[in-house]
Amino acid sequence: MPLGLPPHLAARTTSTAVARAGHAGAAVCLTAVGLVVLSIQAYLPQVIVWPALVVLIPMVVLLALLERSPSVFIAASYLIIGGLCVVWYSLIASTQLNTPVANDDFTIVLLKLALILVIGVGPSIGTSIAWTTAGYLIGEGASAAAIIWLGSPWTFDVVVFSVWFIVVGLLAVLRADLLSGRHAQTELYRAAREEMLADVRRGFEQRATALLHDTVLNQLAVITASTGRLSEPVRAGIRHDLEVIVGQEWFDLSDSTAPIDAVLEGSAEADAVRAPRADRLRAAIDEAAAGAVSVAIEGDVTVLDRLEGETFDEFRRAVAQCIANVRRHAGTDTADVVLGAAEGEVSAMVVDAGRGFAVDARTDGRLGVGTSIVGRLETVGGSATVWSHPGRGTSVLLRVPARPQGSPVGGAR
Numbered sequence: 001m002p003l004g005l006p007p008h009l010a011a012r013t014t015s016t017a018v019a020r021a022g023h024a025g026a027a028v029c030l031t032a033v034g035l036v037v038l039s040i041q042a043y044l045p046q047v048i049v050w051p052a053l054v055v056l057i058p059m060v061v062l063l064a065l066l067e068r069s070p071s072v073f074i075a076a077s078y079l080i081i082g083g084l085c086v087v088w089y090s091l092i093a094s095t096q097l098n099t100p101v102a103n104d105d106f107t108i109v110l111l112k113l114a115l116i117l118v119i120g121v122g123p124s125i126g127t128s129i130a131w132t133t134a135g136y137l138i139g140e141g142a143s144a145a146a147i148i149w150l151g152s153p154w155t156f157d158v159v160v161f162s163v164w165f166i167v168v169g170l171l172a173v174l175r176a177d178l179l180s181g182r183h184a185q186t187e188l189y190r191a192a193r194e195e196m197l198a199d200v201r202r203g204f205e206q207r208a209t210a211l212l213h214d215t216v217l218n219q220l221a222v223i224t225a226s227t228g229r230l231s232e233p234v235r236a237g238i239r240h241d242l243e244v245i246v247g248q249e250w251f252d253l254s255d256s257t258a259p260i261d262a263v264l265e266g267s268a269e270a271d272a273v274r275a276p277r278a279d280r281l282r283a284a285i286d287e288a289a290a291g292a293v294s295v296a297i298e299g300d301v302t303v304l305d306r307l308e309g310e311t312f313d314e315f316r317r318a319v320a321q322c323i324a325n326v327r328r329h330a331g332t333d334t335a336d337v338v339l340g341a342a343e344g345e346v347s348a349m350v351v352d353a354g355r356g357f358a359v360d361a362r363t364d365g366r367l368g369v370g371t372s373i374v375g376r377l378e379t380v381g382g383s384a385t386v387w388s389h390p391g392r393g394t395s396v397l398l399r400v401p402a403r404p405q406g407s408p409v410g411g412a413r
Helices: 007-043 052-068 072-097 106-116 125-150 158-225 232-246 260-264 269-273 277-289 301-306 309-330 367-378
Strands: 294-299 334-342 345-352 383-388 394-401
Touching: 007 052, 007 106, 007 125, 007 158, 052 072, 072 106, 072 125, 106 125, 106 158, 125 158, 277 294, 277 301, 277 309, 294 301, 301 334, 301 345, 309 334, 309 345, 309 367, 309 394, 367 383, 367 394
Parallel strands: 294 334
Antiparallel strands: 334 345, 345 394, 383 394
């Protein structure tokens, strides 16, 4: 991919650069012809060769126009006048200098090179190859016509053919490089797209796994611990979780687990979503505690309003999962949730004085920690750190990105 540009820009940019280089070379050739004519006129004042300069003037003007605003008309006019210039110069040189004109004379070669080097008036390298070939054919044809008219023997011009062959070869290499770069860029785009889709798929899979853990596994644990008939709150919670899993609420980025008391009271889920965030966090913690753990929320609850909607949802669910883990594993009936904030983030420390566990041995393999807490927060750019030791309780620090203090609360729900 030339110059690091995408394929749709690389071809045009390369063609333009090659065209300008060719125009510069053609200008040098025309300047050299003009200097040769002036030198001959100055050295041999008795001969009249200055009319040869007349045909160079329109060629120089057209070349300048072609550089300024390339078009097919200007390029074609340049080649036609250039061919006439080759014939005109051959006639003047033959009649005024009384010397036979050859196809490979120095000045005629320069004129033909000025035609070959007009190689870029199109958007692609292939168009440039076509124009430089047209310049070669017109130059050789005009030179052959002049020589035949003057009755001189025609010889093959090796220099002009070699220059044309080299120019076409370079353009062909550039075209092949552009095609290979375009193919490579297409593969890069495809790989980037597949990687992006894989990341999105992983995010949804992680969200679904965490939701299953928070609903099905938690409810199974409640059912296992229950004796006799299930209470109405438990039955309502199971009903709600089934509706969430069977439906598409979990797929939405909005709140998909309304507090259970909203279900019991018959409130619409939209009303629960509009409830104050502190109340929604309290409801999620109470549901996770299931009456078995007393949880105290400390700190400034207003920091929750600095979180985007999706971030708050995942943050709330991660806190609730920490409390669920306390209820199931800690062997204690109390826990504390301390809210805090720093520049660009909101945090919650969930602390219990339960039995604890060996972090290195169990954290990575526990679905509740690895998926419902750590993985859940990672999907919104957050993180979770667990400190625990057997017999010394557990502390979990949850951190998520937040808007700066005092910014508009556009994403709060």
